[in-house]
Amino acid sequence: MTRRLISSGSTFEQEIGYSRAVVEGDWVFVSGTTGFDYSKMTISDDLLEQTEQCFRNIGAALDEAGASMRDIVRVTYILPEAANFPKCWPVFRKYLGDVRPAAMMLAAGLSDPRMRIEIQVTARRGSGA
Template sequence: MRRQRVQSGTEWEKRVGYSRAVRVGRRVFVAGTTATDDSGAVLDGDAYEQTARVLRNVERALTEAGASLDDVVRTRMFVTDADDWEQVGKAHEEAFGDVRPAATMVEVSRLVDPAMCVEIEVDAVVDGPEDE
């Protein structure tokens, strides 16, 4: 099966050796994504605002891989403060609505940048033939 890589163009992908997303067949895997803009600057906002930005970044990667938020089957949310679960959950629900992917949220001691309070990775499955 052919591997399609999606790059966002940030310096980190090359420095760390990863892709923003990878599609193999019908499956799309989006790497841990944070609330950064196109230049890589972290959004200065609360957990809700950061989560909403993260999910817009995820959606852009999915689109480039030929998928959408409707195709997401699993999310993993890493938060630096579990007390933010309601704000993170609200943004997650607004993005996914009736899609309702399997979801995990865990508290971590920190993320790469101290300004980051949430990082999310997703798995998606696009409709189509299995061997696509």
């Protein structure tokens, strides 16, 4: 198997030393993804806008890997404030409601105080219905 690295172009990837996603066989491991718009290196103050941007960023990485949201088998949500988790549910449902991957939510501090959510996914290419 050939390991392939995918970059979003984020300066964080180069500075920290990680990839947006790693493709290993049919598996796609997408790093914790925040609501930064990497084309502008900006981030909204709004939690739901950040959540939408997370999924756009994840979708772009999956697309480059030859996968889609339908291939997601596991998702981890990380929010600095656990009380905000239910506010995100409609956005989660929009992207993953029919996919229904195994899921976990953690409340933890994130590396930048502007970040209000981070989402990590694992996908298996071709597994989506």
